[in-house]
Every structure is written in structure tokens, then in C-alpha cells.
Amino acid sequence: MTDKEILPENHPRAESLKIRHTLIEGFEKGIVAIAGLIAHGRGEAFDYLLGEKTIKSAYNATKSAVASLLLAEKPVISVNGNVTALMAKDLAFLSNKTGIPLEINLFYRSRERELKILRELERYGAKNVLGVDLDYRAELEAIKHLRRYVDSRGILNADVVVVMLEDGDRTMALRAMDKKVIAVDLNPLSRTALAANITIVDNIIRTIPLLGEIYSEIKEYSNKELKAIVDSYNHISTLKDALTHMAISNERINEQLREVNLQIERKKEQIKNKK
Numbered sequence: 001m002t003d004k005e006i007l008p009e010n011h012p013r014a015e016s017l018k019i020r021h022t023l024i025e026g027f028e029k030g031i032v033a034i035a036g037l038i039a040h041g042r043g044e045a046f047d048y049l050l051g052e053k054t055i056k057s058a059y060n061a062t063k064s065a066v067a068s069l070l071l072a073e074k075p076v077i078s079v080n081g082n083v084t085a086l087m088a089k090d091l092a093f094l095s096n097k098t099g100i101p102l103e104i105n106l107f108y109r110s111r112e113r114e115l116k117i118l119r120e121l122e123r124y125g126a127k128n129v130l131g132v133d134l135d136y137r138a139e140l141e142a143i144k145h146l147r148r149y150v151d152s153r154g155i156l157n158a159d160v161v162v163v164m165l166e167d168g169d170r171t172m173a174l175r176a177m178d179k180k181v182i183a184v185d186l187n188p189l190s191r192t193a194l195a196a197n198i199t200i201v202d203n204i205i206r207t208i209p210l211l212g213e214i215y216s217e218i219k220e221y222s223n224k225e226l227k228a229i230v231d232s233y234n235h236i237s238t239l240k241d242a243l244t245h246m247a248i249s250n251e252r253i254n255e256q257l258r259e260v261n262l263q264i265e266r267k268k269e270q271i272k273n274k275k
């Protein structure tokens with residue numbers, strides 16, 4: 001069976017299926033943890049409800065995140081298996097452009113996986129990847145699982161940490177260490193989404209490029225202007241707004257039904273024309 005037969009380009013969900021396959025490939029390459037496939041399924045479901053787009057409150061949260069990163073003294077972007085499988089190229093680009101290091105931090109940590117992730121990020125040109133060199137390995141007291149291993153040049157001493165597809169435990173531990181946590185999480189009610197200082201309820205495939213775009217736009221702003229952007233973020237209303245978008249309205253059901261019925265009609269035409 002060819003790839004085209006499995007994944008025809010005109011499939012109405014082709015994009016989403018492609019992403020799913022990229023993750024499966026990432027799993028086969030040893031980059032993604034098996035639980036990462038489950039985590040992706042969960043994210044997909046929330047993204048479906050969100051309408052697979054960046055809603056305004058998520059855009060604003062992303063802007064506040066960039067302003068926080070620009071104001072930070074020691075920012076770092078934490079990366080895991082899923083994030084690398086889907087976004088290695090964009091992450092490398094973002095890190096090189098902003099000078100913010102990437103730090104490999106895994107829930108299912110193994111030496112083999114961390115080295116594979118490092119190679120994948122470096123393959124796309126990432127210049128500053130932490131979390132692998134054992135000479136700089138440190139441990140976070142507040143965490144018992146393998147995410148406790150951090151880099152003394154990165155997360156250990158960072159003031160602002162970006163986390164994606166994260167478990168709530170580490171987010172809370174980072175907060176308890178007085179670090180500012182920026183989370184990207186499609187579930188607005190996850191412990192990570194609740195515990196972070198800034199939560200971007202959006203898909204990493206949209207957020208990572210958007211972080212870079214907004215960075216170019218506001219990098220010359222004064223500290224006062226950046227601070228005003230940070231202060232404009234409202235955590236509760238951001239989470240509530242995402243939930244409101246996910247609560248499907250009659251209008252949206254009708255719109256989606258119309259689209260599905262149109263697709264059925266198109267298929268009918270195709271069958272008729274083949275006869």
C-alpha cells in the first residue's frame with residue numbers, strides 16, 4: 001500500500017492525519033514516547049473543539065509570553081519528544097533567532113532518547129541545546145520523577161521557562177521555585193494550564209511559529225511597553241475564553257453539518273461521474 005493510498009491529499013482531514021503520522025514516525029525513530037501518542041490524541045480532541053485555530057485570547061497570551069521572554073534575564077524553552085517530532089525545525093529557528101536556549105527535559109527520560117532528540121534538533125541547525133551534557137546535570141528537589149533532571153545552565157537557574165505538553169507536577173514545582181512559567185497546552189483545565197503564569201491554549205504547531213513572528217514585531221519595544229503587554233494578560237479570562245470557544249454553539253454545529261453535507265454531495269457527484 002502506498003503513502004498516497006493511506007493518506008490521500010484530498011482527504012478532508014489530511015493536515016491532521018499528516019501530523020498524526022509525523023508523530024508515529026517520531027515514535028518509530030525513538031523520539032516520541034509511547035505515552036506521547038496518547039497525549040497527542042488528547043490534544044487533537046481539544047484542538048478540534050477549539051476550531052483548530054488561534055483564538056484571540058491565545059494570540060494575546062502568546063504576545064504576553066514573548067514580552068516576558070524579552071524581559072527575562074535567563075529564559076529557556078523546555079522541549080520533549082512530541083515537541084521535537086512535530087516542530088524541530090521551527091524550534092531550532094526560534095532558538096537561534098532569539099538566542100533562547102532549548103533544554104531537553106523528558107518525562108520518560110533515557111540516555112538514548114535524549115541523544116536522539118539532541119541529534120534531531122541539531123539536524124535542523126539548533127545551536128544551543130541544553131539538558132544532555134552530564135557535566136551540567138542538576139536535580140530539582142521538588143520533583144521525584146525523571147523530569148527532575150535539569151541543566152545548571154538552563155532550567156535550574158532560569159527566571160522564565162516555556163513548557164509544552166507538560167505535566168502539572170513540574171509546572172507547580174517550577175512555580176514553587178519562583179520561576180515564571182509560560183505553558184502551551186490545549187487543555188485549559190489541565191493542572192499545567194491552571195498552574196502556569198501565562199497559558200497559551202493553542203496547538204504548538206501554531207504557537208511556535210507565532211512566537212517567532214511576534215518576537216520580530218516587538219523586539220525593539222522599550223521595557224515599559226513590554227511590561228504593559230505582560231500586564232495586559234489575564235489568566236482566568238484567558239482560560240475561560242478558551243472554554244467558551246470549545247463549548248460548541250448551535251451556529252457552529254449548523255456550519256459543520258453544512259460542510260459535511262457538502263462533502264457527501266461532492267462524493268455523490270464523483271460516484272455519478274465515474275458510472
Ligand code: PTJ
Pocket residue numbers: 032033035036038039040041042043044046080081082105106107108109164165166167168184185186187190202203204205
Ligand atoms: O517526551 P516525554 O518523555 O517528555 O513525554 C511527554 C508526554 C507528552 C508523554 C508527557 O509530557 C505527558 O504525558 O503529557 P500529558 O500529561 O499527557 O499532557 C499533555 C498535554 O498537552 C495535554 O493537556 C494535551 O491536551 C496537551 N497537548 C497535546 N498535544 C498538544 C497539546 N498542547 C498543545 N499542542 C499540542 N500539539
